[in-house]
Amino acid sequence: MIDLKTLTIKRAHEDMKVGKYSAVELTQAYLDEISKKNPDINAYLEVFADAIEQAKEADKRFKDGTATILTGVPFAIKDNILIQGRVASSASKILEKYHATYDATAISKLKKEGAVFLGRTNMDEFALGGSTEKSAYGVTKNPHDTSRVPGGTSGGSAAAVAGMMSLVALGSDTGGSVRQPAAFCGVVGLKPTYGRVSRNGLMAATSSFDQIGPIAKTVAEAEIIFNAIKGQDIKDGTTISETTYSPKRAGKKSVIGVPRVFLNQGGISKDILKNFDESVEKLKKLGYEVRDIELPNAARALPVYYIINFAEVSSNLSRFDGMRFGLHKSGKDGIEDYFLSRGTGFGKEARRRILLGTYVLSSGYYDAYYNRANAARRIITQDFLKAFENVDIILTPTTPTPAFKIGEKLSDPVSMYLEDIFTVTANLTGLPAMSVPSGFSDKLPLGIQMTARHGDEKTLFEAGKEFLGE
């Protein structure tokens, strides 16, 4: 029996290296868990029939001595990341039968390492949501309490890791979509610096916010995956090099900044604030200096985020025309084909955001909304850069509440949007941010979020490992 509950990449690698078990046996152990739990949890939209075949290839590499740290490591992959030849639907009806025609750059890097892809995971359609309830293929349940959401939009990936249905996973983060589900499911989730990981082969939601990020049980594993998938890529002109940013530290040991005024704005659950204060105390005991900082414009981050999100989403989703790929519904002429294909193929939230994006980009409103939001985005970024003159990490809770009940926020879109209050700033500013488990409220996991300077994931890994006692 492999102890999946405490298994890490490093442990699995060492065990496979000495032949304690094979990659095939490890993959089979996860497939067994999936067949037991997935019918209820619905983390996977598809389990790949050739997972064992992939594992056999990995075993060959252990035999011929070419195995790397990720060889034979089982991954769950979010349904908006392309793997050549496999269905990639973004949990949408419009791509139900679409097969990816190439590998995402992150995927081809993992393939080179000999990682095993177990299957593709559920998400909010086109990464629009915060609970995985907006999937066209049913909600994913939180493994810690199946009456609650796993968070979103990478809810399937987080639930797969938390439910021992995969060792690790890839998600994507547009406004908190890796970090918020990681917090709700009690695992680690990283949103890298914008440009660190190539977006080639990641279906675009909000191109200026999107990043692929790892989900794992430990910080050390998130770091291993991050190191494997990062890097400049000719196929993504926004990728950065190791030297694009040269983060300067404030002190030898990281100094932590807490935006007190931002935290006391109201609407944050008491349990979250209590857990946050305990986490601050824990970090102080570990020798970190904690300072109060100000982020005067952070309270505006949510409306700014959503305006830009609507605008970019409506532009990005215009490629689905029912002609070149994806669902086609035939009407009386070509124009009606567009209307019918898009009208039936997109779910409610996607349609809503397309209309909102069309509105904020239409002449007469463009200056009032879109241009204004971009100007405000700059001011918020300046707030953060200024704060980083005196601190190395900015600490907040990851979410304003623990995992909520399935259906609780469905009738009120604004209350769902408010879930992202602490996470969107990292996407607006391009800064790296990571959620780490910080305890429980009853049996529901909570997370704290660490944000660092551009290009300074290293500081997040160091502090995260110390916080979790790794």
Add this chain to the structure above:
Amino acid sequence: MITLKEIEKLADLARIKLDDSEKEGLTKDIDSILAYVDQIKEATVNMDYTPVPGAVHNAFRDDTTITTSPESREAILNEAPDREGDFVAVKKIIAQD
């Protein structure tokens, strides 16, 4: 307040067919969302800023074609709902008088 007519206009621009039953709910939702994001109008921002060069620069490449393998061309064409030979087939766009 956004009107039903404006919703129809937006759906028309975005090429999305909406059911009549859906339009009313959308009007209500979009109203509440716009009321929320309207906070942006209170933000003091400098709209005349000149963009400053950031850390990330345009990535240029030579304007050359890269030969695609017949297999990948075939894979791409096979994803089209309808094809004729090596073309994606769509309905006739220009009408005859």
